[in-house]
Amino acid sequence: MTTKFQQNYGYLFEQELLDEIEAVGIYKKVGQGDLLMDIGQPITMMPLLLTGAIKILREDDKGDELLLYFLETGDSCAMTFSCCMGKRISEIRAVAESDTELLMIPVGKMEVWMGKYKSWQQFILDSYHTRMLELLDTVDTIAFMKMDQRLLKHLQDKAMVNHDELVQTTHQEIADDLNTSRVVVSRLLKKLENEGKIAMNRNQIKVLAL
DNA sequence: ACATTAAGTGATT
């Protein structure tokens, strides 16, 4: 665990901060599909991803989900930052996209470190910035791209975060992530297959056009 | 062999 942490974050922080993080951070391992954080839940810890990936979802009043973006190794969750601005309730849901190892930091510490370590402050601001860009990208995607393009992009993203062009999922799951119906996904996937961009089998899709 | 779950299809809005 220590080595994985050093590998991904070692170059970011000074030794003193690294020591503090290792002293106070709680190592956690979660399996694919595990719920890490839900809407309305109080935030007490902020995660630093060591391996794996997490998907961040929003939910509408009817319980329909929409995927916002993925978090990968080296990322943290921007929503946890806002809890330092007074609000301590999560606005999003976080689900493990794959088996994931995390280092959980108590939110109290991140406030203290903001003042104490320049490198930490920089890390938080950078993270916030990249999350913001990710979010803008998905807004663009939802607003301007047609379903077939969104679908292909989603598959490519999924292949990317899992480091595997073979995506293990069902049409229904994809439909949930994109907030559309399974029938539509099935039809568009068939079209993509005919175009030679993907190959399909039950429960798995191979992304050929990366 | 049977039940369950995933995926395909045509028609309608």
Add this chain to the structure above:
DNA sequence: AATCACTTAATGT
């Protein structure tokens, strides 16, 4: 692009 109402195919027990 969504929904309905099936059908067909793959898989688990």
